[in-house]
Amino acid sequence: MTINQFADYTSKTYNYSKRLGNLTAEAVGVIKGEKHFPVFADRIIFKPLTKSKPLSTPLFAYAEVFWSWVINTYFMPVPQYRLAFCEGYEAETGKNYDYGTAVPFAYGEGEQLMNLLEFFRKYPDENVKIDDYLNYCQMFYDYTEILESTYFQTHQNLAEELAMQILVSVLKGDQNYHYENIAFVCNESGEILRMAPMIDHEFSTYFMFPDSMGQHMYWFGELERSIEGREIRADEYDWLVNxxxxxxxxxxxxxLHKNLVYIREHYPLVAEEFLRKLSRFENDLIEHKEWFAVKKSPGYPDHANSDVWMIGKARYKDHDEVKAANYEVKYGGPGKKIKFDTLNSLLIYDVRKIIQQIKQVLNGGAYICQ
Structure with missing residues (x-):
């Protein structure tokens, strides 16, 4: 390896009272809200785990560290996350934990971000049905219409960067790679300078539901199925009432199958480059699996309860203390201790399985889920 041979799972502690300021921004998207992330020296942002975020466990933070290191080492430059505490933050905000991750800004001084939702609202395109866009976690997203837009059709370099990011998002099994997570870096006047680097790796399928193997396997199967692109039965998702x-x-x-085939056919050089990098990653997974071991950070929370967020949602979003109290009785508690040995064995196995699936689709072959 030419960068860091191992991801760094040590944590760093910050003090909320010693912040330089807060990164305050209203979330631009279908889910409204404000974020007030503390900013520290060297343009470091503390990103907390949130009590009301669906399915949030400490492994959301570990996923950020793991994938930012893997992506930076094998695929493209991205900001590096690390585990972090921010003393006094939970007491100040209530709705956030005082643990999460710390990460450098993804853009420079005098620059700003414009996500895809903002862009297509500002510059409507007949190929992009932006008014139909919805933001749901635990969903995969179709990017073919984005790549078919006039802007990306006439800006080849940016389209190729986006195509590479889409391929990486499939690899990491991102269940929340929606239009608000992809952005341009702009200058102060709003002129687009470049694609922003990839951030937000927390909803990685491999790291979700450490407290429920049944749930983990179901959603991993959904990832496999979307890459395969198997036809849907008429009643397959009737269990969803909404x-x-x-x-x-x-x-x-x-x-995801549709995205892969589109990139294979329209951006063959990007697909070839990705496959070369993917093969290097795969070889190291096989020959040096110890490089990819997720290590428990001393003092960092090590229990997972994928249901506890419902308490936070009732309290901080629904403002319903009665419902929150009922949920505390039903779902409260630290949950199960995270078994890092089991996590690592499953992580390597699952990632290698997805790599084989992606390679077959990008090489033009069919893949049948086992």
Whole structure:
């Protein structure tokens, strides 16, 4: 390896009272809200784990560290996350934990971000049905219409960068790679300078549901299925009562295959470059699996409860203390201790399985889930 041979799972502690300021920004998207992330010296942002974020466990933070290191080492430059504490932050905000990650800014002084949702709202395109866009976690997203837009059709370099990011998002099994997580870096006047580097790796399928193997295997199967692109049965997702969510899930179930085939056919050089980098990553996974071991950080929370977020949602989003109290009785508690040995064995096995699946689709072959 030419960068860091191992991801760094040591944590760093910051003090909220010693922050330089807060990164305050209203979330631009279908889910409204404000983020007030503390900023420290050297343009470091503390990104907390949030009590009301669906399915949040300490492994969300570990996923950020693991994938930012892997992506930076094998695929493209990205900001490096590290585990972090921010003393006094939970007491100040209530809705956030005082642990999470610390990460450098993804853009420079005098620059700003414009995500894809903001861009297509500002510059409508007949090929992009931006008014139909919805943001659901645990969904995969179709990017073919984005790549078919006039802007990306006439800006080849940016389109190729986006195509590479899409391929990496499939590799990391990102269940939340929506239009608000991809952005341009702009100058102060709004002129687009470049694609922003990839950030937000927390919803990686491999790191989700450490407290429920059944849930983990179901959602890993959904990742495999979407890459395969197998036709959906008419009643397959009838268990979803919400019609909008059901339609989203039906689209999610095949769209990763659609993305891969589109990139293979329209950006063959990007696909070839990705496959070369993927093969290097795969070889190291086989020959040096110890490089990819996720190590427990001393003092960092090591229990997982994928249901506890419902308490936070009731309290901080629904402002319903009665519901929150009922959920505390039903779902409260630290959950299960995270078994890092089991996590690492499953992580290597699952990632290698997805690599084989991606390679077959990008090489033009069919893949049948086992």
């Amino acid at each position: 019609e909008t969510e059901r339609h989203m899930m039906e689209k999610s179930a095949t769209c």
